Amino acid sequence: MTATTEIPAISSSARADESTALHSPGESALPLSSVTPLSPLPPLGCDEAPDASGNRSFVVTWLLSLLFGFLGLDRFYTGRYSTGAMKALSLGGLGIWWIIDLGMVLAGGLRYGSSALRGYARDKEIAWIGTGLTLIVAYSLQVDALIGSLLTGLL
Structure with missing residues (x-):
């Protein structure tokens, strides 16, 4: 005896009886073939259309510009790539x-291809608030004087 013969099979008439038994007597049961699957949900925190998934992130671009913009x-x-190298x-x-x-x-002028970030x-x-706070902290720590002294020490 195999494992498949031990499992009882449900006939199509039994399936129809089970689907109608789940509903109240005055309510009609929909056949399973008429149910359409739901469309996939976008990822959490994503307000854009699914076709924008190939686009570049504004937050990543802003952080790269703020922290490593001098390296392009x-x-x-x-x-x-060419202007990044220059x-x-x-x-x-x-x-x-x-x-x-x-x-x-910050103004939204830098784009990826022809679409906005x-x-x-x-x-x-x-991003505007973060940039302002970064400038205030850098000024209060006198980062410009530190960079100037490092550059004169190298020369």
Whole structure:
């Protein structure tokens, strides 16, 4: 005797009886073939359409621009390899290009291809506040004087 012969089989008429038994007598039962599957849900925290999944994240671009913009990592991340290399070789245009690109990211001007960065509308306020707090902390710690003394020590 095999395992398949020990399991009782349910006939199609028994299945129909079970599906109607789950409903009240005045309610009609829908056959299982008429039930359509639900569409897949987007990932948690994702307000955009599923076709935007290939787009680059605004938060990642902003953090790369803020922290490593002088190396051009924000440009590399958004697919601008030639300008990213020039930005890295010039150390962010001696800081000027870095600040301009950070402003472009915060204003929503830096794009990936022809589409806006994913999550810009949702996270732009947090990015502005975070950038402002970073500038206040950097100024209070006198990071510019520290960088200046390090550069004069190297030369």
